[in-house]
Amino acid sequence: MPADMNDYFKKRTPRNEPPTGGDNKGSFESPFKGGSGNKIISTIIIIGAIFMALVILKPFTIINSGEVGIKVTTGKFQEKPLEPGLHFYIPIIEKIIPVNTRVRMITYSNAQHQVAIDGSHKYEGGLKRNPAIRVMDSRGLYVDIDLAVQYHLRPESAPKTIATWGTAWEDKIINTKVREIVRDVIGKYPAEVLPQKRQEIAKEIKEQLEKKVNSIPGRPVVLDSVELRNIALPKKIQTKIEELQAEKQNVMIAEQQKERAKREAERKAEIARGEAEKKRIEAQGLADKIKIEAEAEAKANKMISDSLTKELLELRQIETQKEFNEALKVNKDAKIFLTPGGAVPNIWIDAKDEKKAIMGSESAN
Numbered sequence: 001m002p003a004d005m006n007d008y009f010k011k012r013t014p015r016n017e018p019p020t021g022g023d024n025k026g027s028f029e030s031p032f033k034g035g036s037g038n039k040i041i042s043t044i045i046i047i048g049a050i051f052m053a054l055v056i057l058k059p060f061t062i063i064n065s066g067e068v069g070i071k072v073t074t075g076k077f078q079e080k081p082l083e084p085g086l087h088f089y090i091p092i093i094e095k096i097i098p099v100n101t102r103v104r105m106i107t108y109s110n111a112q113h114q115v116a117i118d119g120s121h122k123y124e125g126g127l128k129r130n131p132a133i134r135v136m137d138s139r140g141l142y143v144d145i146d147l148a149v150q151y152h153l154r155p156e157s158a159p160k161t162i163a164t165w166g167t168a169w170e171d172k173i174i175n176t177k178v179r180e181i182v183r184d185v186i187g188k189y190p191a192e193v194l195p196q197k198r199q200e201i202a203k204e205i206k207e208q209l210e211k212k213v214n215s216i217p218g219r220p221v222v223l224d225s226v227e228l229r230n231i232a233l234p235k236k237i238q239t240k241i242e243e244l245q246a247e248k249q250n251v252m253i254a255e256q257q258k259e260r261a262k263r264e265a266e267r268k269a270e271i272a273r274g275e276a277e278k279k280r281i282e283a284q285g286l287a288d289k290i291k292i293e294a295e296a297e298a299k300a301n302k303m304i305s306d307s308l309t310k311e312l313l314e315l316r317q318i319e320t321q322k323e324f325n326e327a328l329k330v331n332k333d334a335k336i337f338l339t340p341g342g343a344v345p346n347i348w349i350d351a352k353d354e355k356k357a358i359m360g361s362e363s364a365n
Contacts (some may be wrong), residue, residue: 053189066102069145070159071095077163081155084334099162101155103224108133110149110232132232135183137191143235145182146230149174151223161220173213173221181208191237202228357358 062085063069069082073094082096089096110132132144151174153161165172185204189197206226213223233241 059091060086060125061096061098062086063096063098067098067100068155068158070097070099070162072097077159079159081158097162097167099153099158101153101158103150103152104128104170105148105150106130106170106178107149108145108178109229110144110146130175132230133179133182135186137186137194140189141191141234143186143191143194143234144232145186145228145281146232147178147182147205147224148225148227148229149178150225151213151221154220157218157220162217165220169220173216177209177212179203181212184208191233194231194233195241198231199229201231202226340355 061069063082065084069087071087071089071094072079072081087096088112104127106128108130132146134142134144137143153169155251161169182205185201185208186194189201194201209226210223212218213221213364
């Protein structure tokens with residue numbers, strides 16, 4: 001577009017037409033005649049045209065944090081990804097595809113909070129929901145596995161990943177491999193042992209999935225975590241396990257009761273042993289006491305026996321005889337019986353008491 005529209009229209013005026021008079025009515029005049037004003041209008045028109053082109057064609061895009069941009073020129077992907085920021089491109093010839101490199105999650109669950117659009121699940125804040133993975137155990141029974149997988153796209157290899165796998169790379173790399181590995185791992189066990197081997201199964205699934213993902217050329221995806229959330233067994237298997245658990249619980253209760261009874265019996269036996277030991281000690285003490293007293297008494301008797309000499313006995317006899325003699329002075333009716341072969345009296349009888357007894361007997365007759 002010419003810079004001066006007035007000159008443009010002047011050039012359009014026919015030069016071979018003669019003047020038709022003083023008023024020059026037959027000549028063509030530009031409507032933009034007026035110098036600097038025409039230049040301002042032209043500038044505004046040009047700026048407006050450029051602005052409309054920018055709005056319509058939009059030859060730029062903004063890459064946010066947590067994303068990389070992939071520039072495509074006439075269908076060819078550039079190998080180096082674009083960092084976050086403002087980037088320009090040539091419309092029609094070039095385009096920029098933003099690719100999310102944040103941590104994302106795929107969940108496999110039958111919970112009633114899935115979101116579906118046009119029959120396919122969508123991402124919400126990096127979360128993609130799928131139904132629980134239904135696989136068969138070693139005996140052909142169906143089992144539903146509730147799983148959560150976290151992963152992210154490797155930024156430096158994002159252009160090659162999108163060029164190779166397309167924008168649906170998550171379903172091709174993550175989803176298919178998760179289902180394949182879960183099917184292989186669960187298929188080795190019967191359904192009833194799955195809850196008991198939960199930790200072992202979760203570890204095996206994670207290791208196998210890491211191995212599969214890392215074996216892809218270029219390692220386009222980084223696997224962050226794999227969490228086994230739930231194992232939904234067939235109803236009849238679940239009922240059988242619950243019955244088995246109830247039986248184990250009853251056996252455990254019986255064992256606990258048996259152990260308590262055993263401890264109580266041991267406690268009572270210990271008390272009985274203590275009582276018996278106490279009685280034994282008391283009896284032993286009493287026997288020792290009697291023995292000591294007997295030994296002391298025997299020792300005393302021996303000492304007394306050893307001290308009884310012939311002279312001492314004669315002295316004791318004289319003293320006793322003297323006492324009887326004094327007693328006979330007071331009670332002349334007394335009778336004294338002496339031991340055979342000895343002079344020491346050992347029986348004393350009062351004759352008055354004997355007479356009274358005889359007289360009482362005669363009066364009764």
